[in-house]
Amino acid sequence: MNQEKQTKYAAVGIGLFLAAAALCCLLWILIPSAGGGGYTADIYQNGELIQSISLKDADQPYTFTVTGENGCYNIIEVRPGSIGIRDASCPDKLCVLQGFITDSRLPVTCLPNRLVIRLRPREEQSQSNPALPDTITY
Amino acid sequence: MSHRRLTALALCTTLALAIYAVESAIPPLVPIPGIKLGLANIVTLILLRHTSLKDTALVTGARTLLSALLFGQLLSLLYSAAGAIFSLAFMYLVNRLLKNRYPYLTGAVGGLAHNAGQLLTALAVTATPGVLAYLPFLVLAGILTGLFTGFCAFYGDKYLLRHLRWLKD
Numbered sequence: 477m478n479q480e481k482q483t484k485y486a487a488v489g490i491g492l493f494l495a496a497a498a499l500c501c502l503l504w505i506l507i508p509s510a511g512g513g514g515y516t517a518d519i520y521q522n523g524e525l526i527q528s529i530s531l532k533d534a535d536q537p538y539t540f541t542v543t544g545e546n547g548c549y550n551i552i553e554v555r556p557g558s559i560g561i562r563d564a565s566c567p568d569k570l571c572v573l574q575g576f577i578t579d580s581r582l583p584v585t586c587l588p589n590r591l592v593i594r595l596r597p598r599e600e601q602s603q604s605n606p607a608l609p610d611t612i613t614y
Numbered sequence: 615m616s617h618r619r620l621t622a623l624a625l626c627t628t629l630a631l632a633i634y635a636v637e638s639a640i641p642p643l644v645p646i647p648g649i650k651l652g653l654a655n656i657v658t659l660i661l662l663r664h665t666s667l668k669d670t671a672l673v674t675g676a677r678t679l680l681s682a683l684l685f686g687q688l689l690s691l692l693y694s695a696a697g698a699i700f701s702l703a704f705m706y707l708v709n710r711l712l713k714n715r716y717p718y719l720t721g722a723v724g725g726l727a728h729n730a731g732q733l734l735t736a737l738a739v740t741a742t743p744g745v746l747a748y749l750p751f752l753v754l755a756g757i758l759t760g761l762f763t764g765f766c767a768f769y770g771d772k773y774l775l776r777h778l779r780w781l782k783d
Contacts, residue, residue: 479713486711490719497726498757501750523741567687573645582751583744587647587736588689594744 505581515580515595517559519552522590530598531557548589559593560584622780623673629774630657630677631684638685646748648693648732649755652725652763654681658702659721659767660774663714665781667706674698692739693732700731717771718764725760726753 514532518525521544537555539562544550550571551562560576564586571586577595584593634654642650654677661670678698682691704727709720729752736745 483711483713483715487716487719490708490712490716490723494719494722494726494757498754501754504750505754520740520742520744568642570642570645570647573642575645581747582646583747585647585740585745585748587740588687590740592740592742592744594747 514557514598515578516598517554518594518596520592520594529554529559531555531559531595532598542591544589544591550586550589550591552593559595561586561591561593564589618780622777623669625777626657626661626673626774627676627680630654630673631680633657634677634681635685644751644755646751646755648729648736648748648752649759651759652728653766655701655721655724655728655760655763656766656770657774659705659717659724659764660771661778662702662705662709662720663717663767663771664775664778669781670706671702674702689739693735696731696735697728701725701728703727717768718761721762721764721767722757722760725756725758725763727756728760729753729756 514530517529517531519527519529519542521542526542531554534554534556537553539551539553542550542552548565550564550566553560553562553576555576558576558578560574561571561584564571566586566588568588571584571589571591574582574584577584577593580595580597583595585591631654633656637651637653640651657677658670658674661673675698678694679691682688682694686694701724705720705724708723709717712719733745733749733752737743
């Protein structure tokens with residue numbers, strides 16, 4: 477009888493824990509992130525930042541290709557305000573199906589090619605990297 | 615290992631593999647890597663309830679290895695092995711705590727642990743903290759799909775149960 481009760485309490489505890497975890501995740505997904513000043517896209521390959529693109533500066537859509545080991549590639553398309561993967565060498569093409577992202581909530585990831593595209597609000601960049609002239613000539 | 619036990623374990627592995635094969639024919643429902651129903655977990659759950667941890671680990675391990683060899687690549691073996699080890703460990707503990715009852719709760723914990731293990735592996739492989747952005751999606755999906763497979767095990771285990779007595783030998 478006592479054991480019966482213990483099992484029940486354990487079940488209720490685990491059930492409550494799962495419900496709380498699910499609720500937290502739901503809130504996390506639904507509450508949008510702030511980012512009024514446009515975003516900067518950071519492209520990571522094998523965990524290293526290989527390129528940063530300001531999406532606000534892109535007034536014309538363009539594509540470029542990122543290649544990796546064993547001839548794998550991802551064709552990335554930059555549009556004004558969004559970025560995504562057009563085509564890729566990975567077998568499942570999940571990265572292409574993830575479409576174009578417009579905010580920092582979810583990155584575009586290609587696990588087979590170890591490529592991640594993340595967006596971060598632009599302000600951060602301007603603080604850490606103040607506007608400098610490209611070259612100075614005398 | 616007696617012939618009967620070997621045969622029963624092999625049959626369970628085949629069943630899990632067949633379920634896995636059917637599931638991999640279903641196109642991905644959401645374009646987030648790592649989210650799937652995990653129907654093969656039904657077999658793991660039923661075995662965990664009615665046999666020992668050793669038998670369950672044998673069947674789950676064989677299924678994970680074979681499914682990666684038959685349907686995936688080497689990298690997918692890494693992910694599925696991490697998921698399988700995590701979920702089996704947590705499901706074993708929870709199932710013991712719940713005294714073999716409420717398999718849907720065990721399943722939900724297993725789904726959650728599976729996805730958490732895979733995300734940690736992805737974090738280690740890609741070395742990008744950015745993949746943690748998937749955490750809420752994967753946790754939520756793990757709980758929901760785990761509940762589903764748990765209910766499948768709850769209603770399905772009477773069909774498998776009469777074959778499992780072989781494992782008692």
